Amino acid sequence: MNFDFSDDQKLIQSEARKLLNDKCPPELVRNIMEDEQQPYAEALWRQIGEMGWTATAIPEAYDGLGLGYLELCVIAEELGRAAAPVPFSSTVYLFAEAIKLYGSEAQKKNWLPRVASGELIGCLAAAEGFGNGEQEVEQDGAPPGLQANVSSGRLSGTKLGVADGDVANAAVVHAVGPEGEGLYLVDLAQSGVAREAVKSLDLARSYANLSFESAECELLGDAGTGKQMLADLRDRAAVLFAFEQVGGAEAALDMGVQYTNERFAFGRPVASFQAIKHKFADMFVSKELARSNAYYGAWALSSGAKELPLAAARARVSAIAAYDECSRENLQAHGGMGFTWEFDCHLHYRRAHLLALVIGSGYHWRQLLATRLLAAEI
Amino acid sequence: MDFNDTPELASFRNEIREWLAANARTELPEGVKYGGEAIYAVAKEWYKKTAEAGYACLDWPKEYGGAGLTPLHKVVWAQEVANYAEPDSYFVIGIGNCGPAVTHFSDEKLKQRLLPRMASADDVWCQLFSEPSAGSDLAGLRTQAVQQDDGSWRINGQKIWTSGANHSDYGVVLCRTDTSVSKYKGLTMFILDMKQPGVTVKPIKQMDGNQHFNEVFFSDAEIPDAYRLGEVNQGWGAALLVLMNERMAITAVAPDGFDRFLEFVKSAEIAGQLLRDDPQVRDRLAHWYSQHAGVDASYMRMLTAVSKGGMPGAEGAVGKLIGGRMNQDIANFTLSLMGEAGAVHDAATAMEQAYFQDAALFSPGIRLAGGTDEIMRNIIAEQILGLPQEPRADKGVAFKDIPSGNG
Numbered sequence: 001m002n003f004d005f006s007d008d009q010k011l012i013q014s015e016a017r018k019l020l021n022d023k024c025p026p027e028l029v030r031n032i033m034e035d036e037q038q039p040y041a042e043a044l045w046r047q048i049g050e051m052g053w054t055a056t057a058i059p060e061a062y063d064g065l066g067l068g069y070l071e072l073c074v075i076a077e078e079l080g081r082a083a084a085p086v087p088f089s090s091t092v093y094l095f096a097e098a099i100k101l102y103g104s105e106a107q108k109k110n111w112l113p114r115v116a117s118g119e120l121i122g123c124l125a126a127a128e129g130f131g132n133g134e135q136e137v138e139q140d141g142a143p144p145g146l147q148a149n150v151s152s153g154r155l156s157g158t159k160l161g162v163a164d165g166d167v168a169n170a171a172v173v174h175a176v177g178p179e180g181e182g183l184y185l186v187d188l189a190q191s192g193v194a195r196e197a198v199k200s201l202d203l204a205r206s207y208a209n210l211s212f213e214s215a216e217c218e219l220l221g222d223a224g225t226g227k228q229m230l231a232d233l234r235d236r237a238a239v240l241f242a243f244e245q246v247g248g249a250e251a252a253l254d255m256g257v258q259y260t261n262e263r264f265a266f267g268r269p270v271a272s273f274q275a276i277k278h279k280f281a282d283m284f285v286s287k288e289l290a291r292s293n294a295y296y297g298a299w300a301l302s303s304g305a306k307e308l309p310l311a312a313a314r315a316r317v318s319a320i321a322a323y324d325e326c327s328r329e330n331l332q333a334h335g336g337m338g339f340t341w342e343f344d345c346h347l348h349y350r351r352a353h354l355l356a357l358v359i360g361s362g363y364h365w366r367q368l369l370a371t372r373l374l375a376a377e378i
Numbered sequence: 379m380d381f382n383d384t385p386e387l388a389s390f391r392n393e394i395r396e397w398l399a400a401n402a403r404t405e406l407p408e409g410v411k412y413g414g415e416a417i418y419a420v421a422k423e424w425y426k427k428t429a430e431a432g433y434a435c436l437d438w439p440k441e442y443g444g445a446g447l448t449p450l451h452k453v454v455w456a457q458e459v460a461n462y463a464e465p466d467s468y469f470v471i472g473i474g475n476c477g478p479a480v481t482h483f484s485d486e487k488l489k490q491r492l493l494p495r496m497a498s499a500d501d502v503w504c505q506l507f508s509e510p511s512a513g514s515d516l517a518g519l520r521t522q523a524v525q526q527d528d529g530s531w532r533i534n535g536q537k538i539w540t541s542g543a544n545h546s547d548y549g550v551v552l553c554r555t556d557t558s559v560s561k562y563k564g565l566t567m568f569i570l571d572m573k574q575p576g577v578t579v580k581p582i583k584q585m586d587g588n589q590h591f592n593e594v595f596f597s598d599a600e601i602p603d604a605y606r607l608g609e610v611n612q613g614w615g616a617a618l619l620v621l622m623n624e625r626m627a628i629t630a631v632a633p634d635g636f637d638r639f640l641e642f643v644k645s646a647e648i649a650g651q652l653l654r655d656d657p658q659v660r661d662r663l664a665h666w667y668s669q670h671a672g673v674d675a676s677y678m679r680m681l682t683a684v685s686k687g688g689m690p691g692a693e694g695a696v697g698k699l700i701g702g703r704m705n706q707d708i709a710n711f712t713l714s715l716m717g718e719a720g721a722v723h724d725a726a727t728a729m730e731q732a733y734f735q736d737a738a739l740f741s742p743g744i745r746l747a748g749g750t751d752e753i754m755r756n757i758i759a760e761q762i763l764g765l766p767q768e769p770r771a772d773k774g775v776a777f778k779d780i781p782s783g784n785g
Contacts, residue, residue, distance in 0.1 A: 260765075
């Protein structure tokens with residue numbers, strides 16, 4: 001048994017951490033939050049492309065590095081730790097994965113090299129309104145919520161709250177076609193696409209509403225299997241997002257430990273009070289469980305194990321809980337200063353909320369986890 | 379990343395699978411159950427059988443009754459024996475805690491005399507640490523050992539929460555040997571012959587009606603100086619070593635009650651509704667599963683670290699903390715699903731033979747035994763996160779001058 005990352009993978013991780021320490025300090029995250037003209041950190045994104053991070057899990061045949069998901073996981077953890085304001089997850093975990101999994105040879109050749117080089121930003125456009133789209137994932141038949149549709153090869157409809165929708169070059173769109181639900185590839189630089197940037201809960205990550213009016217699109221994967229493809233795609237992304245969440249949770253915990261060690265009250269370090277120590281112990285527990293569950297998800301994802309759906313749901317449920325607790329209680333341990341704009345506590349608090357909602361919320365994933373657990377033979 | 383055995387462990391697994399299939403039972407004999415009295419004899423018999431086959435204390439040296447293998451062999455054994463009903467870890471406190479103390483501090487002659495009989499459970503051992511006024515603050519213990527002119531020791535005082543004391547032949551006991559120095563500096567550890575007139579064992583009736591623990595009283599109990607474990611007044615260091623070995627007992631994670639809850643949710647129906655269809659039940663199920671599975675996966679990470687030559691850290695506190703609380707929360711939640719009839723604590727009437735009513739009453743003990751939730755949090759905060767200790771009123775004070783609240 002070897003339930004750990006390899007030395008090579010750990011090296012990739014420490015290099016990533018070094019680079020982000022240097023190039024993605026909290027000041028950079030703040031710049032993006034405070035400047036509406038900068039939806040993401042362009043210079044950092046360029047560097048990420050040059051470092052080959054976007055190429056990590058793309059096969060060499062499409063100009064990628066041909067490494068695996070474990071390498072991608074350790075990079076995700078560091079991006080989460082730094083709360084990096086870049087469209088990495090949308091482009092790599094969702095857009096590129098969709099093409100890798102479902103794309104034709106021509107589609108892979110067309111899109112993947114541009115993701116690998118870092119020149120292309122992609123996104124996934126699924127949600128159309130409030131709710132977790134339970135019916136879309138769980139029940140048979142046409143989902144009553146899904147309005148976006150494709151006829152005669154043209155896409156029409158509206159997508160709400162698409163992560164990086166304002167800056168992406170292309171999108172994978174969930175829509176109903178002539179043969180049922182499908183995923184469609186859409187070049188966003190065309191007259192049939194309108195986008196409206198919207199403010200997100202995490203100001204360091206950009207969101208947009210997308211409208212399609214007879215936009216050109218091409219089918220991705222098999223017609224009529226959109227529901228299952230979307231579910232599989234989200235399972236895989238859940239593992240990668242979990243690593244971001246674990247990295248963020250650990251950063252929030254570290255922030256609180258450092259601050260309360262340095263700050264004195266009643267003549268001694270705040271960190272010496274049991275009320276504070278026990279809070280940190282609980283945060284540590286939550287973060288450790290999330291880390292171990294994320295490792296299990298990484299194992300399932302990288303080995304193509306049949307346990308992936310259960311492992312992904314368990315990693316996501318655990319990661320949402322951990323980042324929520326660590327970011328919230330770090331802010332609490334900072335006292336009043338934690339509630340100021342000036343202090344960095346809210347960077348992780350905001351990111352924790354955002355990551356708890358992308359690809360479906362905790363409520364949704366807990367139901368999904370229960371379904372999968374009750375069906376599993378364990 | 380993979381979950382495959384090394385070739386050596388794989389062949390060991392095959393070997394013991396075969397042996398267990400031929401020698402272990404899948405059900406306990408009629409009338410024997412965990413927590414009952416009858417299981418003691420069954421456990422003695424099982425230990426004897428494993429010792430004769432060479433599978434007792436796998437990671438102890440052969441000359442002391444072990445098999446000379448590694449902790450990972452022990453893990454494989456634990457995984458395989460879990461498929462059977464045999465009480466394989468019944469004497470874990472003696473073997474896991476007292477064994478290393480004897481190994482580390484006794485002379486060769488004593489080790490050869492005592493350890494093989496411990497491994498085969500011919501002798502049963504208990505650990506005598508906690509006292510009525512020294513639980514979480516263990517180093518505050520008061521049982522006194524005084525050395526006699528002939529070098530032997532006389533001990534007087536009382537221990538509490540001693541598992542298995544009523545069955546034990548020997549104990550490892552921590553005593554106060556000097557009250558004029560600070561509390562950590564006046565303790566000494568000994569082996570104690572439990573079958574002597576100066577030792578009286580009295581079972582403690584727990585709030586759930588069971589009797590798992592004991593009080594042990596010493597009235598001029600005798601200990602030869604050869605039974606001293608370590609130097610005089612160096613007992614705290616020795617005790618820490620024993621407690622660290624408790625942490626090293628890496629063969630299993632703390633029980634959390636989850637599997638029983640999952641089985642219940644899979645099949646139970648209350649007032650015509652399948653529990654598995656209730657969104658609130660499903661939400662709790664998912665939450666507890668993510669914790670249960672997280673502890674399990676943390677354990678796998680720890681085993682990996684051990685297999686690479688690392689040491690288990692204070693992380694075991696995580697499993698203990700999560701498991702204790704989960705047992706209690708699951709019991710409370712499940713009773714609430716049963717409504718008014720959940721109050722019936724009668725095995726013939728209640729659902730699941732009243733398991734969840736039982737659990738509601740035994741689960742508080744799990745959060746207290748072997749270090750309370752609060753001590754686990756202190757361990758995590760101080761030993762893992764490096765947070766400072768709270769200021770203490772007893773620091774640097776001679777033991778006899780420490781305020782005790784007793785006037």
